[in-house]
Amino acid sequence: MSLKIYNTLNRRIEELIPGGVKKDNIEDYPVVTIYTCGPTVYGYAHIGNFRTFVFSDFIRRYLKFRGFKVNHAMNITDVDDKTIKGAAANHVTLEEYTQKYTDIFFEDLRTLNIEPVEHNPKATESIKDIIDILEKIDEAGMLYEKDGSLYFNISKFSEYGKLSLLDKREIKSGISFDADEYEKEDVRDFALWKAQKEGEPFWETPYGQGRPGWHIECSAMIRKIFGTTIDIHIGGVDLIFPHHENEIAQSEAAYKEKFVRCWIHSEHLLVDGAKMSKSLGNFYTLRDLLAKGFSPRSIRYLLMSAHYKKQLNFTFEGIKQADQALERIDNFIVRLIDRKGDGENLEVKSFTDKLIHEFIETVDNDLNISGGLGVFFDFIHKINLMITDDKISKKDAENILAALKILDQVFGFIFFENEVEDPDKDRIDKLVDERIRAKKNKDFSRADEIRELLKNEGIILEDTKDGTRWKRKK
Numbered sequence: 001m002s003l004k005i006y007n008t009l010n011r012r013i014e015e016l017i018p019g020g021v022k023k024d025n026i027e028d029y030p031v032v033t034i035y036t037c038g039p040t041v042y043g044y045a046h047i048g049n050f051r052t053f054v055f056s057d058f059i060r061r062y063l064k065f066r067g068f069k070v071n072h073a074m075n076i077t078d079v080d081d082k083t084i085k086g087a088a089a090n091h092v093t094l095e096e097y098t099q100k101y102t103d104i105f106f107e108d109l110r111t112l113n114i115e116p117v118e119h120n121p122k123a124t125e126s127i128k129d130i131i132d133i134l135e136k137i138d139e140a141g142m143l144y145e146k147d148g149s150l151y152f153n154i155s156k157f158s159e160y161g162k163l164s165l166l167d168k169r170e171i172k173s174g175i176s177f178d179a180d181e182y183e184k185e186d187v188r189d190f191a192l193w194k195a196q197k198e199g200e201p202f203w204e205t206p207y208g209q210g211r212p213g214w215h216i217e218c219s220a221m222i223r224k225i226f227g228t229t230i231d232i233h234i235g236g237v238d239l240i241f242p243h244h245e246n247e248i249a250q251s252e253a254a255y256k257e258k259f260v261r262c263w264i265h266s267e268h269l270l271v272d273g274a275k276m277s278k279s280l281g282n283f284y285t286l287r288d289l290l291a292k293g294f295s296p297r298s299i300r301y302l303l304m305s306a307h308y309k310k311q312l313n314f315t316f317e318g319i320k321q322a323d324q325a326l327e328r329i330d331n332f333i334v335r336l337i338d339r340k341g342d343g344e345n346l347e348v349k350s351f352t353d354k355l356i357h358e359f360i361e362t363v364d365n366d367l368n369i370s371g372g373l374g375v376f377f378d379f380i381h382k383i384n385l386m387i388t389d390d391k392i393s394k395k396d397a398e399n400i401l402a403a404l405k406i407l408d409q410v411f412g413f414i415f416f417e418n419e420v421e422d423p424d425k426d427r428i429d430k431l432v433d434e435r436i437r438a439k440k441n442k443d444f445s446r447a448d449e450i451r452e453l454l455k456n457e458g459i460i461l462e463d464t465k466d467g468t469r470w471k472r473k474k
């Protein structure tokens with residue numbers, strides 16, 4: 001089995017070959033170098049942004065699960081038109097303003113159980129690296145200066161447009177443009193370095209005072225951190241043009257070697273058919289959803305469970321379904337932990353081996369996580385039937401839990417929490433017992449009162465044929 005991923009650059013699904021040289025075993029490959037375009041820290045990231053970051057986390061986790069070693073960077077854009085404007089409007093320095101949203105962003109990543117990556121370079125801390133690459137592009141004769149700003153001359157880079165498949169006729173160079181974000185209809189020479197404007201932060205460079213354009217930071221950081229061609233570059237589909245097209249132009253013009261082997265772009269999170277975005281105002285932040293009572297792992301599950309090449313329409317109904325899927329998993333875990341009885345069923349061992357094998361086979365095919373979850377839920381269904389038939393011993397249950405822990409290295413949303421004692425266990429057990437007695441004595445109002453009391457504390461009761469179980473809602 002080998003991992004195959006759709007490469008936007010070549011428009012086809014290709015085997016991932018870290019370092020570019022095919023090996024017989026995954027362990028023989030060099031460390032996989034990965035770069036994810038990170039957030040612009042001018043406000044709370046919305047859950048559309050987090051779809052991309054959860055996806056990036058899934059790729060990282062899946063590669064590790066498959067036995068690859070990873071070296072992963074994600075930048076923080078802390079100087080651009082939007083951050084400068086935000087800082088000025090709030091009468092604080094650029095640093096104060098961006099640090100606040102950077103901290104919030106990392107807190108949100110932790111809430112969503114997104115693993116930290118090895119490098120988080122900031123644009124403002126990479127100015128020297130940016131000047132280095134500007135000098136290289138200059139030596140290659142592909143930039144020009146106008147009114148103190150520097151622009152990339154796209155007509156000099158013959159492969160301009162290869163990622164976003166721009167028609168050669170569309171490429172009209174000579175018209176330069178300062179904005180960082182623009183549409184395909186506006187193919188232009190883009191700003192590498194922007195001359196200082198009144199009241200704006202600036203840095204001294206051999207090219208005068210100014211600040212970097214948005215696109216140059218990623219090219220500069222990738223060179224600084226990895227030194228050469230990287231294996232994987234990740235971002236949302238909206239970044240294909242112009243951002244990633246421009247990253248390729250800058251890096252390949254400067255260093256004359258392939259910039260990225262595999263470009264992976266994830267589809268958008270939509271609201272009523274439109275991209276969730278700050279400019280449309282149709283967005284929810286993670287904190288908006290938590291305040292509505294949704295749990296972080298339901299949001300993680302929702303964002304992660306759709307195939308990355310499919311647009312995902314955000315609805316509250318969708319989060320509720322994610323909640324239900326997680327509840328099925330939680331109940332399964334509880335049933336496994338409750339198992340008693342001796343012996344070991346060899347059939348169960350073959351089912352868990354098959355689970356892992358089929359999961360890999362499915363997800364290896366262009367990161368098909370939705371298919372992988374299908375394999376997982378089929379397994380739960382099968383084992384649940386066996387539990388009902390009393391065919392799962394304590395040892396079998398332990399073997400299954402061990403397999404689930406392996407899968408959760410990728411998922412990051414399973415709770416094995418019932419293995420840990422709740423600090424309030426005694427008091428809750430007593431109330432649960434009292435409720436059972438009340439029901440026996442036909443004191444239904446006291447029974448309901450206890451259920452309500454526990455519910456207000458976030459504890460859910462489940463009446464099963466084996467008695468009443470309780471669990472804390474996450």
Ligand code: AMP
Pocket residue numbers: 037038039040041047048049050051052234235236237238239267268269270275276277
């Ligand atoms: P930004 O902070 O705007 O630079 O965006 C950070 C990341 O979020 C980029 O990779 C974008 O492609 C991605 N992104 C923005 N909006 C959405 C959306 N609605 N759905 C998925 N990803 C998005």
Ligand code: ZN
Pocket residue numbers: 036037038218243247
């Ligand atoms: Zn980037």
